[in-house]
Amino acid sequence: MPILPERVRKSIAKLSESVKKLFRKPAPELRRATPTELRKMGASPKSKRYVRADLKRVTANTPSISERQYYQKKYQESGEAKTKEERASKLRSGEISYESRATEERAISNRRKAEQKRLEKRVHEVSFVKDGKGRDYRPGSEALRRYFELRERHLEGEWLGDDWFEMIDIAEAVKDHALPRLRQSGDRLSIAVLAA
Secondary structure, X not given: OOOOOHHHHHHHHXXXXXXXXHHHOOHHHEEEOOHHHXXXXXXXXXXXXXXXXXXXXXXXXXXOEEHHHHHHHHHHHHOOOXXXXXXXXXXXXXXXXXXXXXXXXXXXXXXXXXXXXXXXXXXXXXXXXXXXXOOEEOOOHHHHXXXXXXXXXXXXXXXXXXXXXXHHHHHHHHOOOOHHHHHHHHOXXXXXXXXX
């Protein structure tokens, strides 16, 4: 590792001390830097950095903190959580509430979309599924395409008949998060008893 000149080391030490001071300021006294200011600071104009709210002129030596540091600081000050992940977990479990109903609806929608994407990826990777008796079989491409349609219809309460077996086999193979609900009204045992 190269040894830095004394002048550079002092400059780095001074900047890191400025950042520490900035981190001690309350969150409302900080603001997000504009793209122009970010360019002057030598950062990407798309990055999200926070500077003092009362700052008029930004230079390359202006101390800033990252968006993650800002929100971590904000959450700690409000006593909600220590990290972004801890706060997200508390929001999902209901320990703390969202800032507004719209924020909550947006978060729920984003979670559903992310889960849908993960599920679609896993469905397209399926090569074999097990039937109710534990035998492997290869579902056709049409069955994989119909999976989401059948899944939605079943979750809305529609009776699927024989299509239920195909849907539940794929749901088990991809470990669908809604599996307990998908099994509810079409349990294999109850159907086997009715058929006998």
